[in-house]
Amino acid sequence: MEKPSPDKFWTWFNPVGRETGGWAFILNRVTALGLTFYLYLHLVILSQLATGPQAYDQFVALMRNPISISAEVLVVAAGIMHGLNGIRIVLTTFGFGVTRQKQLFYGLMALALVIILFFTVRMFTA
Amino acid sequence: MSEKWNITLKVSRQKEGETPHFDEYKMEVDPDEYVLDAVERVWAFMDRTVCFRHACHHSTCGACGMRVNNVEKLTCITSIRDMCQDGGTLKVEPLRNFPVISDLAVDMGSLYNRLEAVGARSVLPVPEAEIEKPASTWDPADQQYIRLADCIECGLCISACPSAATSSGYLGPAVLAGAQANGLKRNPELLQLVDAEDGVWRCHSAFECSAVCPSLVDPARRIMNLRTQVFTERFSRLFHKA
Structure with a gap:
């Protein structure tokens, strides 16, 4: 029987048959989970750094690795997309751009792409 | 052929x-x-x-x-x-x-019960209906007429809504659209029902309801408008205590 249930949270991530608003909904959830995981990781790493200068130097060396920088770019991308998508939700909640929510989403994601590219270049060339 | x-x-x-x-x-x-x-x-x-x-x-x-x-x-x-x-x-x-x-x-029973709870109307007075000709331009003589409301209670919006999949208590797009059409000003008793966890705030702006609605009710737009009505009503109550 197809009754609503919290156990069906995984259906939030099913993109089949979804429209633009649905894609925005999925993107917001995926980026939120990613950022929450990052926050956990961040706190774990910070606690490791407290063990001494050697641990700090080792960590900084690790973070200069291109794979680590790519992971950081992903965090930045998730933060930007989640934030701009959030602005879209706030605007529509207050009645702005409700009938243009698709265009609003595409516009904000185009802006997100530009900002992400800027940060990607900066982070890999710094 | x-x-x-x-x-x-x-x-x-x-x-x-x-x-x-x-x-x-x-x-x-x-x-x-x-x-x-x-x-x-x-x-x-x-x-x-x-x-x-x-x-x-x-x-x-x-x-x-x-x-x-x-x-x-x-x-x-x-x-x-x-x-x-x-x-x-x-x-x-x-x-x-x-x-x-x-x-x-x-079984569509939950939808029908909730529509009844918010007093969703199956017919509307013409001046309240969303039609191409604004109500202000209607001849006073025409204001006596009523028309069928746009929502045909098909439930497509509830089926498409990701929030409705995980919350059995969520009123759902069609019901909130019915409450919006009624208006909180005219029906202040609806405030408690819609300004709740399973009311307008359960909607997470996926806009899937409006995408599938066959009657162009645009429930998502109505939910956003209902949120504005909730803000307005709550704000005005701060200054007009009962």
Whole structure:
């Protein structure tokens, strides 16, 4: 029987048959989970750094690795997309751009792409 | 001579206590027939045990809502041509977020009860209806007229809503749209019902309800407007204590 249930949270991530608003909904959830995981990781790493200068130097060396920088770019991308998508939700909640929510989403994601590219270049060339 | 297509109709089957599965029916159709015609053909000529809801066949009763190839559709106005191609497959499933009674028929009782709880009206006075001609331009003599409300209570919006999938208490798009049409100013007692966890705040702006609505009710826009009404009402109550 197809009754609503919290156990069906995984259906939030099913993109089949979804429209633009649905894609925005999925993107917001995926980026939120990613950022929450990052926050956990961040706190774990910070606690490791407290063990001494050697641990700090080792960590900084690790973070200069291109794979680590790519992971950081992903965090930045998730933060930007989640934030701009959030602005879209706030605007529509207050009645702005409700009938243009698709265009609003595409516009904000185009802006997100530009900002992400800027940060990607900066982070890999710094 | 009309065009003919050969299609496979995959119908979701589930009787009480059974695990859902699909039965396939091969048939020749005119692509300009509607999906409901194909389902009815199965019932009429191939399998009398297929259970589905239908009545008016012209998008007024809202009974024949189903998921066609993963998208919520009112099957009496959805042509086969729009959903598949010659030699293709048409997958038909029951609406989501409602208990399945049998095969494609779902129990819509929760929707009807909630529509009643918010006093959703099936007819509206003409000045309150959203029509191309603004109410202010109506002749006073015309204001006596009433018209059918746009919502046909088909439940497609609730089936498409991701928030409705995980919260059985959520009022849902059609119900909140009904509350918005009533207005909190006119019905202040609705405030408690809609300004709640399972009211307007459960909506997470996926806008899927508006995407599938066959009557252009645009429930998402109405939910956003209802939120504004809630803000306004709460704010004004700060200064006008009862």
